[in-house]
Amino acid sequence: MNIFVVNSGSSSIKYQLFKMPSDQPICSGLVERIGLQGAAITHKVYRQGEETRLERQLDLPDHEAGLQEVARLLSDPEIGVIRDPAEIDAVGHRVVHGGESFAATTIISQAVKDKIRELFALAPLHNPSNYLGIEVAERIFGRAKQVAVFDTAFHQSMPEQAYRYAIPNALYTEQGIRAYGFHGTSHKYVAEQAAAYLQKPEAKLITIHLGNGSSMTAVEGGKSLDTSMGFGPNSGLIMGTRSGDIDPSIIFHLINQLGQDPKEVSGLLNKKSGMQGLTGYSDMRDITNALEGGSPEAELAYSLYAYRIKKYIGAYTAVLNGLDALVFTAGVGENDALIRQRVCRQLEYLGIEFDEEKNQQRSKGIREINTPASRVKILVIPTNEELEIARQCFALLE
Numbered sequence: 001m002n003i004f005v006v007n008s009g010s011s012s013i014k015y016q017l018f019k020m021p022s023d024q025p026i027c028s029g030l031v032e033r034i035g036l037q038g039a040a041i042t043h044k045v046y047r048q049g050e051e052t053r054l055e056r057q058l059d060l061p062d063h064e065a066g067l068q069e070v071a072r073l074l075s076d077p078e079i080g081v082i083r084d085p086a087e088i089d090a091v092g093h094r095v096v097h098g099g100e101s102f103a104a105t106t107i108i109s110q111a112v113k114d115k116i117r118e119l120f121a122l123a124p125l126h127n128p129s130n131y132l133g134i135e136v137a138e139r140i141f142g143r144a145k146q147v148a149v150f151d152t153a154f155h156q157s158m159p160e161q162a163y164r165y166a167i168p169n170a171l172y173t174e175q176g177i178r179a180y181g182f183h184g185t186s187h188k189y190v191a192e193q194a195a196a197y198l199q200k201p202e203a204k205l206i207t208i209h210l211g212n213g214s215s216m217t218a219v220e221g222g223k224s225l226d227t228s229m230g231f232g233p234n235s236g237l238i239m240g241t242r243s244g245d246i247d248p249s250i251i252f253h254l255i256n257q258l259g260q261d262p263k264e265v266s267g268l269l270n271k272k273s274g275m276q277g278l279t280g281y282s283d284m285r286d287i288t289n290a291l292e293g294g295s296p297e298a299e300l301a302y303s304l305y306a307y308r309i310k311k312y313i314g315a316y317t318a319v320l321n322g323l324d325a326l327v328f329t330a331g332v333g334e335n336d337a338l339i340r341q342r343v344c345r346q347l348e349y350l351g352i353e354f355d356e357e358k359n360q361q362r363s364k365g366i367r368e369i370n371t372p373a374s375r376v377k378i379l380v381i382p383t384n385e386e387l388e389i390a391r392q393c394f395a396l397l398e
């Protein structure tokens with residue numbers, strides 16, 4: 001079965017074509033910096049153990065333009081991997097917010113699309129581009145089954161004490177206002193990898209997904225017990241353009257004292273805050289450059305970013321009543337050694353002993369960056385949301 005997976009993030013589109021059930025990737029790619037200067041596409045084709053790579057800078061104003069380019073590459077006369085879109089049996093879509101309606105992988109119907117649309121307001125940076133990805137894929141791959149895999153699904157195992165807010169009960173029972181959690185596909189994938197690596201299925205883990213959006217999850221025995229994102233993908237960690245945790249009084253102040261309307265406030269907290277608000281840049285590579293150039297704003301932003309993660313490590317160690325491993329993943333978590341260092345320094349009290357030399361090394365696959373004496377392992381594990389999505393699609397359709 002040929003399964004094409006589309007992962008529309010807030011700043012990127014990742015895609016992979018798999019032959020299932022062998023998990024064999026046929027091609028993969030990344031469209032990044034969508035809507036920013038220097039948008040780029042990296043496309044890789046895998047044939048007989050060899051990788052052909054194509055990199056191209058191009059102007060991509062939005063996700064639609066990105067997806068059209070991907071579809072063109074798939075059947076490109078020179079490096080294409082299919083002759084006809086009908087060769088694709090299923091398209092697996094990452095959908096960020098499934099709300100109350102979806103706890104599992106689902107075949108997309110008009111009713112499912114309507115629900116995804118209803119959730120636009122709760123995940124404004126994501127559900128619209130996820131929806132668009134579905135519409136574009138329906139047009140291009142008309143014969144394929146379209147399947148949605150929700151970021152929220154993995155966190156359905158959270159206990160009520162973790163997902164309820166202390167607001168009037170009716171807002172939960174009648175309006176579904178509760179914490180849902182996000183990046184579930186990634187947290188699930190890396191938690192499984194970590195448990196297998198540790199040879200400990202019941203492992204207590206804190207998975208730290210640091211991408212453009214970021215979140216942390218307390219995982220025990222492969223189940224999510226708590227996570228830093230909530231009703232929408234805004235709470236918790238400091239992100240590329242989102243503030244993470246703030247006091248809600250700030251929102252009242254912006255509206256009541258500073259005269260902003262709710263739409264403006266939403267734009268402010270979703271698109272102009274986080275690292276963007278602190279430094280003028282949302283992409284961590286730009287911030288690293290600014291830091292190397294001696295920017296005090298970048299220095300402060302790095303400190304805030306790492307400090308927030310540290311606080312959640314403390315909280316989740318308490319939630320888990322112990323800890324076997326910290327797991328760093330996603331764009332920043334996998335690549336930014338300085339962030340990992342700032343987070344992991346001075347956590348010896350919790351049994352976390354960091355090895356700076358190992359931290360600086362680069363290699364593919366799982367690696368350990370703790371000292372041999374560390375009670376807690378510190379792991380860097382590349383996430384693969386696309387593979388996890390392909391597996392879930394295959395399991396559903398088989």
Ligand SMILES: Nc1ncnc2c1ncn2[C@@H]1O[C@H](COP(=O)(O)OP(=O)(O)O)[C@@H](O)[C@H]1O
Pocket residue numbers: 009010011012210211212213240282283284285286288330331332335336
């Ligand atoms: N080599 C690198 N060093 C530091 N940060 C990196 C590196 N590569 C990617 N990143 C950062 O990862 C982030 C994007 O992560 P990713 O998981 O792809 O995000 P998303 O899926 O949310 O779009 C960006 O902030 C980018 O700067």
Ligand SMILES: CC(=O)OP(=O)(O)O
Pocket residue numbers: 008009010011096126151182183211212213214233
């Ligand atoms: C939910 C979320 O924040 O996703 P991303 O990191 O892809 O923006």
Ligand SMILES: [Mg+2]
Pocket residue numbers: 009211212330
């Ligand atoms: Mg992502």
